[in-house]
Amino acid sequence: MSQPPGSSGMKSPEKTQQTSTDPVLQSATAERNRLLAEMAEQSTDMISRHTPDDWRFIYVSPAVTHLLGYSVAEIVGMSAYELYHPDDVEDFKRRSPSVSYERGLYTHTYRFRCKDGHYTWLESTSRSIRDPQSDELKEILVVSRDVSQRINAEQANRRLARVLEHSSDLVAFVTPDHRVSQLNEAARGALGLEVSGHDPLQLKMLFTPESYSLLQQQAFPEAHDQGSWRGEAEMYSRINQQAIPVMLEVLAHRTLDNRLEYFSTVARDMTAIKQAEAKQQQYQQEIDHAARLITMGEMATGLAHEINQPLTAVVNYVRGIQRRMQTDRESVLDDIEVPLERIGNTALRAGEIVHRMMDFTRKSDPKWELLELNPLVNDLIGFCASAAKRHNVVLENGLPVDIAAVYADRIQLEQILLNLLLNGIEACHRAEHRTPLKVWLEASMGKADQVIISVLDQGPGLSVEDPEQLFEQFFTTKADGLGMGLAISRTLIERHGGQLQAENNAEGGAKFSFILSTTGA
Numbered sequence: 001m002s003q004p005p006g007s008s009g010m011k012s013p014e015k016t017q018q019t020s021t022d023p024v025l026q027s028a029t030a031e032r033n034r035l036l037a038e039m040a041e042q043s044t045d046m047i048s049r050h051t052p053d054d055w056r057f058i059y060v061s062p063a064v065t066h067l068l069g070y071s072v073a074e075i076v077g078m079s080a081y082e083l084y085h086p087d088d089v090e091d092f093k094r095r096s097p098s099v100s101y102e103r104g105l106y107t108h109t110y111r112f113r114c115k116d117g118h119y120t121w122l123e124s125t126s127r128s129i130r131d132p133q134s135d136e137l138k139e140i141l142v143v144s145r146d147v148s149q150r151i152n153a154e155q156a157n158r159r160l161a162r163v164l165e166h167s168s169d170l171v172a173f174v175t176p177d178h179r180v181s182q183l184n185e186a187a188r189g190a191l192g193l194e195v196s197g198h199d200p201l202q203l204k205m206l207f208t209p210e211s212y213s214l215l216q217q218q219a220f221p222e223a224h225d226q227g228s229w230r231g232e233a234e235m236y237s238r239i240n241q242q243a244i245p246v247m248l249e250v251l252a253h254r255t256l257d258n259r260l261e262y263f264s265t266v267a268r269d270m271t272a273i274k275q276a277e278a279k280q281q282q283y284q285q286e287i288d289h290a291a292r293l294i295t296m297g298e299m300a301t302g303l304a305h306e307i308n309q310p311l312t313a314v315v316n317y318v319r320g321i322q323r324r325m326q327t328d329r330e331s332v333l334d335d336i337e338v339p340l341e342r343i344g345n346t347a348l349r350a351g352e353i354v355h356r357m358m359d360f361t362r363k364s365d366p367k368w369e370l371l372e373l374n375p376l377v378n379d380l381i382g383f384c385a386s387a388a389k390r391h392n393v394v395l396e397n398g399l400p401v402d403i404a405a406v407y408a409d410r411i412q413l414e415q416i417l418l419n420l421l422l423n424g425i426e427a428c429h430r431a432e433h434r435t436p437l438k439v440w441l442e443a444s445m446g447k448a449d450q451v452i453i454s455v456l457d458q459g460p461g462l463s464v465e466d467p468e469q470l471f472e473q474f475f476t477t478k479a480d481g482l483g484m485g486l487a488i489s490r491t492l493i494e495r496h497g498g499q500l501q502a503e504n505n506a507e508g509g510a511k512f513s514f515i516l517s518t519t520g521a
């Protein structure tokens with residue numbers, strides 16, 4: 001590093017090194033020094049000269065204003081030690097004099113205080129200038145540049161690398177030809193693999209064969225084209241020879257000139273979540289099943305009556321034929337067709353009731369589908385007919401004929417409506433000779449894609465001040481009540497994305513409403 005003398009205070013130490021009497025040589029040297037001085041004045045790097053003992057600024061180029069905010073006049077005369085970051089001073093004092101300057105050039109990176117008080121990172125190359133005759137250290141020439149952007153980026157990268165290394169997600173860096181160049185701690189631990197320099201790890205060792213082909217055929221091509229891919233996959237653990245279900249994110253990283261540099265895969269272990277989901281599903285199925293058994297139990301008397309009716313009818317038909325056979329065996333053959341058909345149909349009806357009961361109490365996974373409400377409601381009203389008759393209640397379907405189909409699980413929706421209808425029927429119970437009260441259903445369109453369904457009755461209305469109380473488990477006002485019907489119905493509605501609400505109807509009686517979606521979104 002040579003120094004530009006001959007201008008604005010840049011006294012040349014080299015002058016002392018290059019004393020010449022040759023006028024041509026002298027003028028060439030003068031010209032070179034002038035150019036160097038001009039370069040120093042215009043350089044975006046800060047060029048400065050310092051006293052060797054306390055590093056006072058003897059000269060500084062105008063770049064100081066841009067870099068540190070000081071004017072040249074302000075900083076000349078100040079010691080650089082005043083501006084070092086307190087944490088860097090000791091290190092600088094320790095390293096600089098003896099070791100570096102004796103060898104001439106010295107580069108280091110440190111924090112320097114700007115005029116506004118904040119610290120910026122500078123990278124400086126310093127050179128000692130000595131008297132050629134006495135070898136006495138005369139001054140120090142320094143070229144400095146602002147490297148805060150680079151240092152901040154490096155610090156951010158180091159922080160990110162630490163976060164990645166300690167993340168609980170399984171992270172891998174993968175070259176475009178599917179070699180794994182790095183695995184974070186979580187990935188090494190979960191997969192039982194290490195990345196070593198001489199034995200490159202192939203990506204396929206990290207995944208099950210099915211998931212590896214998914215990566216090859218879909219994830220990597222999509223990440224290549226669109227920057228990223230996300231989906232479910234299975235990694236393979238060598239620790240227990242088992243697949244690990246993961247939610248996987250593949251990212252493509254490109255160089256500044258847009259060349260694909262590498263992929264990274266970030267996998268979230270879903271084992272615990274999957275296990276909890278499976279458990280929850282099983283548990284839920286048991287609850288659903290139990291809930292339906294409870295409803296069935298509540299309906300048992302009515303159903304027994306319903307099945308008994310066709311069976312009695314069948315017996316009556318058969319008895320009638322038998323009697324005819326005893327008196328007039330010949331003519332029976334001519335008239336037997338109609339009674340036989342009735343026997344068959346009646347027995348089928350009884351069979352249907354039994355099937356429905358079995359359907360309703362069967363254990364099954366929810367099946368989401370678009371359901372037409374009117375046929376479903378009519379069917380349920382038929383199902384509750386005997387209960388309604390026993391309680392002297394009239395059931396009505398007040399749904400608009402063109403009400404939109406809803407997205408729901410049939411059995412669960414039947415379960416909810418059945419609970420609400422039976423509650424309404426029980427609330428409207430009246431002695432047989434009195435005018436029957438009514439339980440009915442209504443439906444209307446809510447906000448976009450929503451159907452509001454209500455079950456209303458002409459009973460006494462809610463007996464509690466806060467309707468929420470009714471939804472508490474085991475809350476009942478009935479002598480033989482279980483207090484589970486509304487709690488279960490609310491859970492089922494929540495699984496459909498809705499809320500079951502109870503209120504008193506303005507004209508008397510209770511009203512239970514919920515919203516279902518027509519799209520399942």
Ligand code: ADP
Pocket residue numbers: 419423424427457459460461462463470475476477478480481482483484485486487510
């Ligand atoms: P259960 O019917 O076994 O009592 P539910 O959870 O179905 O259990 O109902 C809880 C309580 O809510 C009932 O005991 C009753 O007090 C009240 N309730 C439910 N439906 C109605 C209704 N339609 N009218 C008035 N009260 C009702």
